[in-house]
Amino acid sequence: MPRALVTHAHGDHLTWGCDAYLVTDDGLGITRERLGQYASRVSSMAYGATRDINGVRVSFHPAGHILGSAQIRLEHRGEVWVVSGDYKIDPDPTCAPWEPVRCHTFITESTFGLPIYRWPSQARVFADINAWWQGNADDGRASIIYGYALGKAQRLIAGLDPAIGPILTHGAVERMTERYRESGIALPPTTYALRESKTPEWARAIIVAPPSADGSTWARRFGPYAAAFASGWMRVRGARRRRGVDRGFTLSDHVDWPQLLTAIEATGASSVWVTHGFTGPVVRWLTERGLDARVIATRYEGERDDSAVDDTAVDETPADAAPVSAAPVSDVPATNADAAVAGA
Amino acid sequence: MNRFAALYDTIDATTATGAKVEALVAYFRDAPPADAAWAIAFLTGRRPKRLVRAPDLRTWAAEVNGIPDWLFEECYAQAGDLAETISLLLPEREQDDDAPFAWWVEERLLPLARMAPDVQRESLVDAWTRLTGTSRFLFNKLLTGSFRVGVSDGLVVRALAETSGLPAETIAHRLMGQWEPSADWFTGLVGTDTMDADWSRPYPFYLAYPLEQPPDSLGDLAEWQAEWKWDGIRAQLVRRRGRTFLWSRGEELLAGRFPEIETAAEWLPDGTVLDGELLAWRDGAPLPFSELQRRIGRKTVGKKLLADVPCHLLVYDCLEADGEDLRERPMTERRARAEAIVARMPAGAPFSTSPLLDVASWEDVTRAREGARDAVAEGLMLKRRGSPYGVGRRTGDWWKWKVKPLSVDAVLVYAQSGSGRRAGLYTDYTFAVWDDDKLVPFAKAYSGLTDAEIRKVDAFVRRNTLEKFGPVRTVKPELVFELAFEGIQESTRHKSGIAVRFPRIARMRPDKPASEADSLATVRAMLNAARHGVGANVDGD
Numbered sequence: 073m074p075r076a077l078v079t080h081a082h083g084d085h086l087t088w089g090c091d092a093y094l095v096t097d098d099g100l101g102i103t104r105e106r107l108g109q110y111a112s113r114v115s116s117m118a119y120g121a122t123r124d125i126n127g128v129r130v131s132f133h134p135a136g137h138i139l140g141s142a143q144i145r146l147e148h149r150g151e152v153w154v155v156s157g158d159y160k161i162d163p164d165p166t167c168a169p170w171e172p173v174r175c176h177t178f179i180t181e182s183t184f185g186l187p188i189y190r191w192p193s194q195a196r197v198f199a200d201i202n203a204w205w206q207g208n209a210d211d212g213r214a215s216i217i218y219g220y221a222l223g224k225a226q227r228l229i230a231g232l233d234p235a236i237g238p239i240l241t242h243g244a245v246e247r248m249t250e251r252y253r254e255s256g257i258a259l260p261p262t263t264y265a266l267r268e269s270k271t272p273e274w275a276r277a278i279i280v281a282p283p284s285a286d287g288s289t290w291a292r293r294f295g296p297y298a299a300a301f302a303s304g305w306m307r308v309r310g311a312r313r314r315r316g317v318d319r320g321f322t323l324s325d326h327v328d329w330p331q332l333l334t335a336i337e338a339t340g341a342s343s344v345w346v347t348h349g350f351t352g353p354v355v356r357w358l359t360e361r362g363l364d365a366r367v368i369a370t371r372y373e374g375e376r377d378d379s380a381v382d383d384t385a386v387d388e389t390p391a392d393a394a395p396v397s398a399a400p401v402s403d404v405p406a407t408n409a410d411a412a413v414a415g416a
Numbered sequence: 417m418n419r420f421a422a423l424y425d426t427i428d429a430t431t432a433t434g435a436k437v438e439a440l441v442a443y444f445r446d447a448p449p450a451d452a453a454w455a456i457a458f459l460t461g462r463r464p465k466r467l468v469r470a471p472d473l474r475t476w477a478a479e480v481n482g483i484p485d486w487l488f489e490e491c492y493a494q495a496g497d498l499a500e501t502i503s504l505l506l507p508e509r510e511q512d513d514d515a516p517f518a519w520w521v522e523e524r525l526l527p528l529a530r531m532a533p534d535v536q537r538e539s540l541v542d543a544w545t546r547l548t549g550t551s552r553f554l555f556n557k558l559l560t561g562s563f564r565v566g567v568s569d570g571l572v573v574r575a576l577a578e579t580s581g582l583p584a585e586t587i588a589h590r591l592m593g594q595w596e597p598s599a600d601w602f603t604g605l606v607g608t609d610t611m612d613a614d615w616s617r618p619y620p621f622y623l624a625y626p627l628e629q630p631p632d633s634l635g636d637l638a639e640w641q642a643e644w645k646w647d648g649i650r651a652q653l654v655r656r657r658g659r660t661f662l663w664s665r666g667e668e669l670l671a672g673r674f675p676e677i678e679t680a681a682e683w684l685p686d687g688t689v690l691d692g693e694l695l696a697w698r699d700g701a702p703l704p705f706s707e708l709q710r711r712i713g714r715k716t717v718g719k720k721l722l723a724d725v726p727c728h729l730l731v732y733d734c735l736e737a738d739g740e741d742l743r744e745r746p747m748t749e750r751r752a753r754a755e756a757i758v759a760r761m762p763a764g765a766p767f768s769t770s771p772l773l774d775v776a777s778w779e780d781v782t783r784a785r786e787g788a789r790d791a792v793a794e795g796l797m798l799k800r801r802g803s804p805y806g807v808g809r810r811t812g813d814w815w816k817w818k819v820k821p822l823s824v825d826a827v828l829v830y831a832q833s834g835s836g837r838r839a840g841l842y843t844d845y846t847f848a849v850w851d852d853d854k855l856v857p858f859a860k861a862y863s864g865l866t867d868a869e870i871r872k873v874d875a876f877v878r879r880n881t882l883e884k885f886g887p888v889r890t891v892k893p894e895l896v897f898e899l900a901f902e903g904i905q906e907s908t909r910h911k912s913g914i915a916v917r918f919p920r921i922a923r924m925r926p927d928k929p930a931s932e933a934d935s936l937a938t939v940r941a942m943l944n945a946a947r948h949g950v951g952a953n954v955d956g957d
Contacts, residue, residue: 187483188491188504307504309553310496310839314867318429353490360484 077130079157080141081106081222084348094123096132098168099140101251102222119168135159136170137325138223139252145173153177154339158348160324161331162194166226166257172338179368180336182349183326184304191304191328198231201321204300209237209276214297218317221282222248223325228280228302229259237276240265242290244282265293286317304328336363419447420455420517421550427565436567440575444606450518453597456576456605458558460569460591466561467528468536470498473560476537477502480544493887496839499556502544509548518599525558570808580606585620588807592667593617618652618663619689619735619743620807624797624814631817632778634798641747641801642773642781644793645816646730647705647903648695649712653677653729655684656739674727675717680765687739688757690731691805697728697766702792705917706905730770731758732797735805743805750805788819794902795819821900822942823922827855827930828895831877832888834862842877842889843870845921847899849912851936855893858912858939859901864921873924896925896933904943914939 076090081103086093088107093114095103104111117123119142122131132142137158144155154175161170201217208215219225221244229249232239239262241249246264253259265279274294285291286299304324305311312320327335336344336358346354347368358365426439440459444452478488488501495501524543528536540559547555557563573591577584590605593616627634634640650665660681662670671678674694684690696707707725711717734754735743742750754769761767773796775781785796795818803813826847834843844862848855865873873895880892900922907915914936 186491186494187481187487188495188501190504190507192508308495308839309500310835314838314841350490350494353487357487 075125077144078103078142079135079144079155080138082138082158082220085157094130096140096142098255099142101254102138102140102248105247105251106222133173134168134171136161136164136167139167139226139255139257141167141223143170143173145175151176153179154341155179156181156335158183158326159335160327161335162191162324164227164325165230166223166252166259170335172335174340176341177343177345178336178339178341179345179347180332180354181326182332182346182351182354184324184328185332185346185350185354187329189304189307189324189328190330191307191324192322194231194323197321197323201228201231201300201302201323202233202236204298204319204321205232205278206236208298212275212296214275214294215278216281216285216291216294216297216299217278217302217321218281218283218286218299219302219323221245224302224323225249225280225282226252226257226259227325228323229262230257232260232278234260237278238263238273240268240274240277240279242279242281242285245280270294286315417517417520417547417551417555418512418514419443420451421512421554423455424554424565425550427567431566433571436571437575437578440567440572441578444575444579448516448518449599449602450597451516453599453602453605454518454521456572456591456602457597458563459565459567459572462597463558463561463563464526464529467525467559468540469533470560472533472536473498473502473540476540477505480541481505493833494840496833496835497562499560499562500553502556503553506544506552509545512548512551513546520555521558525555528559576606580608582606582608585807588620589617592620593661593663594669615656616654616659616661618654618661618667619741619805621650621652621665621691622806622814623809624799624816625809625811627798627815627817630778631781631798634815637775637778637781639801641751641799642775642784643732643770643797643799644773644788644791645795645797645818646693646695646702646770647792647794648693648702648708648730651692651694651729652735653681653684653688653690653692655681655688656686658686660684673711673714673717676722676727676766677729680761680767683761683765684757685738687736689734689736690729690754690757691733691735692729692731693770695728695730696725698726702728702730704792704903704905726766728766728768730768732770733805745804746802747799747805748801785817785819818902821902821918821922822904822916823898823900824849824859824934824939824942825896825925825928825932826858826899827893827933828873828891828897829855829857829893830888831873831891838870841870842874845873845897847897848893849934849936849939851912856912856936858910858914858936859899859916859919861897861899861919861921864900865924869924893930896928896930898922898925904939906943912936912939914943 073090075092075094078086078093078095081099086103086106088110091113093103093107095114095116097116097118100114100116103114107114117132119132119134122129127148129147131145133145135141135143135157137160141157141159143157143159146153146155152175154173156179158181159170163169205215217228219228221242225245226249229239239260241262241264243264243266246262249259249262279294281291283301291297298319299317300319300321301315301317302321302323304322304326306320307322332354343364344358345366345368347370351367355365355367423439423443427436430436443455447455474488475485478485491505492498492501495504524539528539531539543555544552554563573584573588576587580587587605595601651670652663654661654663660678662674662678664670677694696703696711703725708727710721710725711727714721731754734750734757735741737753737757742753758767758769773784775784781796788795795816798815798817800813806813826849828845829848830846831842832844833839834841844860846857846860848857876895877889877891880894881889882892883890899919901916901919903917905915906913909915
């Protein structure tokens with residue numbers, strides 16, 4: 073692709089080999105980190121700023137998914153389209169909050185587009201996580217919590233209570249956490265586990281790691297530990313059991329069912345295109361409510377609990393190593409809306 | 417109910433048996449006795465039958481949540497569990513209801529069975545709005561008769577022994593048979609001064625371990641007895657105080673189901689307990705399990721069925737004679753007692769002792785096992801001659817050594833998503849074999865793959881779907897699996913004309929293209945072999 077507008081830097085939304093990338097200012101650091109050798113092709117603009125590309129007015133608006141994540145607004149002769157990328161409405165101290173953008177056509181994700189996905193209050197989830205950590209620390213056992221290295225990990229770190237013990241990180245997490253700090257996101261102090269030698273304090277530590285580290289020799293270096301997984305999929309018991317971890321915490325960076333419906337309504341869109349997830353049920357629900365809704369097929373059936381979107385399993389990987397995923401940008405590959413759909 | 421929910425969460429979150437026992441002991445000590453009684457009942461699998469019709473539940477849950485039926489079904493397919501789907505759809509509450517577990521069971525759950533549907537609905541909706549989180553989930557699990565949790569009866573017994581200070585054997589025996597959960601019952605269960613009064617109870621069944629190593633690893637054959645492992649219903653026949661109680665291994669009282677056995681049992685002296693296998697029987701030999709199946713599940717047995725499928729008890733063991741508990745005596749002695757008791761039965765009584773096999777070497781034993789199918793048996797039982805009759809499944813003294821399963825290479829043609837920990841994954845498969853150039857579905861299998869293999873097949877199904885019928889996907893016939901099964905018979909209900917028993921996936925065969933899967937003719941040859949008692953594995957491998 074000659075030019076890619078990128079909603080955010082996750083592997084299923086960002087690919088190698090495009091000639092030029094445009095991202096938000098907030099997302100510049102992490103996108104460059106992810107693209108490695110292509111980093112120099114990335115340029116950025118601020119949320120709300122506009123740019124004219126081939127007669128289409130383009131602007132980025134906060135999506136609340138991870139740092140720098142954007143909804144992309146496209147305006148051509150008064151017709152407005154918005155591509156949501158991944159987004160959530162729940163508050164998150166590590167990124168700008170989602171804002172509704174009025175449009176005629178809204179292209180939305182549907183990762184958790186079923187009414188069984190309903191998030192518990194974030195305050196309660198973090199209270200549960202800290203209580204779990206405290207309990208393990210009292211028993212002299214380390215705690216390992218798994219979440220995607222980019223976004224979920226930093227949101228977790230921001231919600232941890234450093235009074236309980238040290239916060240250690242996996243290399244993939246630490247690299248991204250550094251980029252967050254450079255962007256001015258306040259996070260409690262973390263220690264890159266591989267760089268330091270083990271101390272007795274580690275028995276009280278929580279370790280933040282990507283899901284692919286689960287069950288690896290890397291995890292065993294911490295001695296006896298309890299493991300937990302933080303993801304929206306943990307809402308369903310079957311998925312929790314399949315993960316085989318001691319605990320599952322329902323913490324997602326996507327909209328749940330009520331948020332999805334709220335968001336769609338807030339855009340005022342009469343036409344809604346649904347992708348990435350439970351597209352069928354969401355389209356049918358919207359159609360039964362009189363909206364013009366349709367499915368956009370992509371090569372992704374939606375993010376699944378056991379396919380780690382974003383992991384670098386090996387901690388020893390140097391910072392500039394190739395990202396694992398080399399998939400094309402699926403939701404906004406080019407400069408006009410038709411091409412965006414053709415990417416499917 | 418929230419205390420029971422917390423117990424459930426603790427047990428559910430760990431695989432360590434020590435931690436589970438610890439949680440159970442804490443619960444039995446702290447919970448009100450009536451709550452503890454119900455907890456024991458449910459933990460040991462005495463769940464109530466389904467109290468509300470499933471279609472009603474689905475309809476009401478959809479209505480309460482303001483969603484159409486189709487969306488409820490989508491949710492159900494993803495969560496893979498009806499009770500959980502209903503729990504997840506309703507908003508969480510800040511505070512859980514704190515009424516005792518026994519109140520919820522006795523006042524809210526069990527009365528549903530006697531209510532008219534509209535009253536049921538009202539009662540359920542009220543319960544759903546008062547409960548939240550795990551409590552609501554468990555209420556629904558009990559309601560749908562699908563409550564399960566990761567503790568064995570043995571762990572419950574261990575925890576109760578620890579709670580009460582009584583020997584585990586005493587607790588296990590008190591838990592046998594029929595009892596009504598109540599505060600008094602629980603107090604008696606853990607009481608040190610309780611009389612073991614219920615004389616209808618069977619002894620806890622002693623179970624064998626599967627033999628995985630070569631049989632000669634068991635040492636000197638002289639220490640062992642070999643007999644057929646029969647494919648029927650394991651049962652204990654209790655004759656005390658002039659009455660007969662026939663119990664299945666699942667501790668179900670089989671009263672009235674096997675009248676010919678119960679009638680003949682009147683000849684037994686008081687204070688007799690026999691362990692044996694119920695089998696369908698004709699002309700001095702067992703009939704296949706499928707025949708016995710016609711008798712299972714019938715509460716009343718009519719004259720015709722009684723004549724068509726006569727039943728017989730093959731006695732393995734004698735646990736009590738003349739009112740004396742013989743379980744600590746050696747196997748040989750108990751066996752001799754059993755033979756003597758059976759020998760005193762009148763001629764024609766549907767009783768005999770399960771014959772011991774005449775074997776002089778481990779080679780003989782191995783050969784005998786290969787002939788098990790001819791004897792309509794599942795394999796061999798090897799019991800140490802000096803062994804006592806233990807409790808539960810213990811390794812060392814009793815081994816079961818099943819025949820090698822039959823196997824067929826078949827092609828995956830349909831897939832459906834699973835439930836429980838397989839929810840949302842395509843894990844339930846239908847397999848087909850070739851009939852000329854057409855694939856004919858012939859078996860369904862759910863188990864046998866590793867999690868990694870399941871993910872691989874799931875991805876294949878998603879990429880290679882040809883058609884969707886509700887939850888079922890037709891997939892490109894490409895993947896070949898080796899299916900193992902225990903038995904094979906003709907069936908008019910299956911398109912292939914064949915039904916197999918206990919089918920499961922033995923392994924994936926990525927090395928085989930679909931065109932090299934087995935044919936219906938090969939499977940039919942197995943059927944003929946099974947019918948005529950010829951060798952075991954046609955496939956040869």
